[in-house]
Ligand code: FAD
């Protein structure tokens with residue numbers, strides 16, 4: 001039975017560990033819960049769909065209803081095209097990865113150890129170590145908040161981009177994703193394109209890696225680089241890696257020939273935001289209760305007792321210094337609330 005709780009602390013529900021509260025909070029355990037919630041009159045109050053809270057920063061209390069997605073369940077079907085795995089929105093992402101790797105279903109292994117839930121994965125088209133969600137996405141089921149209508153979103157409907165989808169743009173806050181279907185394969189296409197994976201495999205003397213090897217190696221690299229939110233509050237990369245036009249890149253490259261960059265199509269270049277931030281002297285610094293991570297300047301952290309406003313204001317300083325030095329404006333990846 002769906003219950004709506006009042007005046008709930010959101011601190012346990014965000015990986016930054018920021019203290020904030022919500023006026024109302026509803027945990028959705030099954031589709032029926034969501035259907036009955038959407039039958040209520042929700043107009044006039046702000047709504048926030050929340051998964052694992054690993055990509056949000058609360059800068060103030062949330063003056064509305066938090067819809068916490070906890071729908072569980074994983075099932076699969078073998079088809080002529082491969083294996084289709086469908087997962088409830090509330091399943092932890094890494095739990096799904098482990099399930100698939102254990103079953104021998106290939107496709108998710110490079111995305112090991114990303115925090116958060118399956119339902120949030122299409123929202124920013126999660127990506128890591130040479131793979132993005134869009135590469136293995138088939139469809140998702142979502143409910144329109146305004147009407148309660150159920151809709152299936154196909155790959156083309158989602159308009160995926162780098163850390164982007166229709167759920168972050170035109171349809172931001174308008175649909176609640178209840179399940180996601182992935183197209184996986186029993187015959188793995190091992191992807192070791194991301195340099196650090198190859199190095200780590202060589203170090204372990206693994207010449208013919210399995211998907212379990214890839215999952216282990218990616219997990220180990222991540223643990224070495226990123227702070228564990230259970231001990232140091234953070235939301236992963238705070239900013240996106242900026243993409244700049246060919247002309248701007250030429251000018252930048254002349255001044256900074258060691259700028260870390262990745263070529264895209266038509267001369268566009270993606271820059272490593274972590275490098276830009278480090279060059280401005282921010283790597284591993286502590287500023288009040290916040291700062292950046294010692295191994296990854298792109299990750300802002302809560303060193304204990306930080307408020308969301310403090311983290312946000314620190315992020316403003318970073319944007320301003322990077323812009324002054326490189327003429328590049330960083331865009332936040334984390335959802336600011
Ligand atoms: P939340 O933070 O709860 O929500 C994020 C956004 O999605 C919000 O706008 C929310 O409203 C919306 N949303 C959530 N669930 C639903 C739903 N069911 N329906 C509709 N909208 C929804 N991300 C990467 O892409 N790659 C990485 O390598 C990566 N590494 C990370 C490492 C660390 C240590 C941390 C803390 C974060 C990292 N992230 C990474 C960011 C984060 O894990 C992802 O963005 C993840 O998908 C967020 O999931 P969540 O359930 O916590 O979403």
Ligand code: EPU
Nearest residue numbers: 128129236237239240241260272274275278295296297298
């Ligand atoms: N770098 C620095 N200093 C730093 C950090 C990075 O110079 O402090 C440079 C290094 O040259 C390094 C390069 O940047 O080789 C790339 O760093 P890394 O491999 O750590 O990846 P990233 O570009 O910083 C992106 C994603 C991560 C994802 C990793 C691995 C974004 C915004 N971030 O980080 O995703 O896990 O690649 O694929 O695209 C997230 O989105 O929250 C996230 C953690």
